[in-house]
Amino acid sequence: MIKKDAHFDYVFVFSLYLIGVLLLFAYGFSRLNSEARERESWVSQQMTDVISEIQHFYEGKLAPSIPITDCDRFLQDSMPLLLSSPYIRSINVAHGGVIVCSSISKQTLKQIKNWNASGKQLELRYVTQTPFSELFPTHRQAILSLHFEKNRFYGMYIALYPESVFRTLGAPRFLQTVMRFENATFYSDGRIVDELNRLPSEQFFSVDSDISTTAFAKYIFYNYGVLLIAWTFIMLMSAKSLVRYLHTFSLDYWRIRKAIKQNQFHPYIQPVVNDCGEVTGGEVLVRWIHPKKGVISPADFIDRVEENGQIVEITSFLMQKCLSAFSKVNLPEARQHFRVGFNVCPIQFDSNSLCQDIENFQSAMADKPISLLIEMTERKEFSSNDKYRKAIHELRSRDVLVALDDFGTGHCSLKYLHDTEIDIIKIDMMYVATIESGNTEILDNIISLARSLDVILLAEGVETQAQFDYLKARNIERYQGYMFGKPLPIDEFIQKYLM
Incomplete structure (x- = not known):
């Protein structure tokens, strides 16, 4: 029997909600990463430009003045470099570990603590103690140190403010941009951490981003909080509708769809007789002939195909097969006025398919004493009385007999009787079964009503x-x-009752 646990539908809806949230998060993360890359690129470009500017200015203007003979003249020549960038703090020339000329102390000698020649022509290092620490006791700075091969004791120290790059960039709202130097890491929130960083050869620094989970969460709720709340509200409001929809369009839908395409639905006909036992017609019943499972009863799938609308295509298919089979039959006189009954439900009146199928059937049977009976099933209710009356009117206008199937077990049997004229009432077998027990009050009332x-x-x-x-x-x-x-299968029915 084809069933589907309703819990699966709710799990699926919740999964759909989570997918929406995850897509939002993914989009937000992509946007945050894009912003991070832009900040990294900007910081990297700023640092690269200032280092390149220092190198070019040093080589063109300052290198020829070293060793220094006139500090004032040297400082005057270096002033354009000092003023060219907000990231340059000071320009200093040292000899043997002693600063001999500085834009800060001029010719006042300042000893560099723990000085040791590195042997590198160009070096960018962070130092916590400088010769001017007593002047700036709370300031920490990175030092760009230029050394010259012609005299290992002479060097130029240019103090930079890497944190000034971050200030120019603007304070980060949700992410940290990080500059890593050889012996220190600078964060855009102002933190400086003494640590050794492995940098590629001849690379003075690297730039990346540090996006914490908390920062990402804040970014999402700040930029997409309204959208997230709206999505949550929409899913809450539509959950029940989605569950109903999913209950209809499930894996069973696609299994049935495949069965329709492979012609696995076949008409079986059960005879209808008069009080003398003579066959006067038959009810067409659908059977799903599965290649592996065999014959599947309508009780196992009929509700599903009525819910999802596949009943329209199945009924049309059954009518075509019946039309083809009955068109080859020449009824003997004893079998005149044979009625073929097809079950239909309210959803089938929402399209023109049923009316077209009826027209095709009647046209093909025009020269045969075979009439069409439409049995209105009560498993589903018409959405309004007007639609029901319109449906009955449409059938009667085509000279189609109308029966109420399974009377008293479904929706609004009495209302249907009151609103329109019905040709036949089919007493459900559950009331017929009461005859054995003698509890026939309802059955007798149905008979009295019909009379x-x-x-x-x-x-x-x-x-x-x-x-x-x-x-x-x-x-x-x-x-x-x-x-x-x-x-019986239609061919067997015809062979047994109509030949």
Whole structure:
């Protein structure tokens, strides 16, 4: 039997909600990463430009002045470099570990603590203690140190403010941009961490981003919080509708769809007889002939195909097969006025397919004494009385007989009787079964109602002689049940009853 746990639908809806949230998070993360890359590129470019500017200015203007003979003249020549960038703090020339000329102390000698020649021509290092620490006790700085091969004791120290690059960039709202030097890491929130960083050969620094989980969460809620709340609200409001939709369009839908394409649905016909036991018609019943599972009863799939609309295509397919089979039959006189009954539900009146199928069937049977009976199933209710009346009017305008199937077990049987004229009432087998127990009050009331409306009665599910005798005594016109014949494939039915 085809079933689907409703819990799966809710899990699927919740998963759909999570997918939406994850897509939002993914988009936000992509945007945050894009912003991080832009900040990294900008910081890297700023540092690269200032280092390149220092190198070019040093080589063109300052290198020829070293060793220094006139500090004032040297400082005057270096002033354009000092003023060219907000990231340059000072320019200093040292000899043997002693600063001999500085834009800060001029010619006042300042000893460099723990000085040791590195042997590198160009070096960028962070130092916590400088010769001017007493002047700036709370300031920490990175030093760009230029050394010259011609005299290992002479060097130029240019103090930079890497944190000034971050200040120019602007304070980060949700992410940290990080500059890593050989012996220190600078964060855009102002933190400086003494640590050794492995940098590629001849690379003075690297730039990357540090995006914490907390920062990412803040970014998402700050920029997409309204959208997230809206998505949550939409999913909460539409959850039940989505569950109903998913309940309809499930894996079963695609299995049934495949079965339709592979012609696995076939018409079986159960005979309908009069009180003399003569076959006067038959009800077309669908059977799913599965290549592996065999014959699948309508009880296992009919509700699903009615919910998802596949019943329209299945009914059309059954009518075409019946039309093809009956068009080859020449009814003997004893079998005149044969009625073929098809079950339809309200959803089938929402398209033109049913009316077209009826028209095709009647046209093909025009020269044969075979009439069409539409049995209105009560498993589903019409959305309005107007739609129901319109449907009945459409059938009657095409000279189609109308029966109420399974009367008293579904939706609004009495309302349907009140609003329109019905040709046949089919008594459900559950009421026929009460004959054995003697509890026939409802059955008798149905019979009495039909007599007051002058409507033909057809008893379904007649299986015993006692049931038949009881119904016949009350002048029931038509019978259907295993006592008279079980549903047969259409070709077998025709061979047995109509040939």
